Amino acid sequence: DSGVTQTPKHLITATGQRVTLRCSPRSGDLSVYWYQQSLDQGLQFLIQYYNGEERAKGNILERFSAQQFPDLHSELNLSSLELGDSALYFCASSAVAGGPAGELFFGEGSRLTVL
């Protein structure tokens, strides 16, 4: 158990819909990361938040947005869903704010299926 909690574990929805994935980081971790794992793209970095502020951005679509709340949990919002958005979405957390790269602790993922 990494200590990172993601909900829901599974989600099935239709094209054009909007969903929200939730992540609670490990106790004390200030950084939250979102990754997408799909068959064709592999594991891709989407976005990182540190203590409520966006810190790094990857290949995140404009239809996707994220935020980190004062209690440090994070939400990833996916809208106007397309079939190609079907993937496993991971949240990870770390304590590192600067300096050497820290170990990322990954949650179990939220599997999104768009029909």
Place this chain on the structure above:
Amino acid sequence: AQKVTQAQTEISVVEKEDVTLDCVYETRDTTYYLFWYKQPPSGELVFLIRRNSFDEQNEISGRYSWNFQKSTSSFNFTITASQVVDSAVYFCALTSGIIQGAQKLVFGQGTRLTINP
């Protein structure tokens, strides 16, 4: 641009055999960090090791060992006396250019390792 290549898509061996997973990386940064993660059938990603670019010492942890060679930009992972529980997808990853805590892990495509009894 940074890139991680895991040329072996799938490997299948019989239990107790030794197996090496290859990882080749590309980066222009002089300071970078390499990682290996394991993804068992249950789906979560489990951290195995982190190595920084200034430390080329090989590391051994039980049946696991890692060989980091900057000259060939490789960070290979060897499992000695493999066991069925080692069956998983293994990912090599790279991060560099860390500024103010911003950290983007670039993952390889993964190697699916199957250990047969």
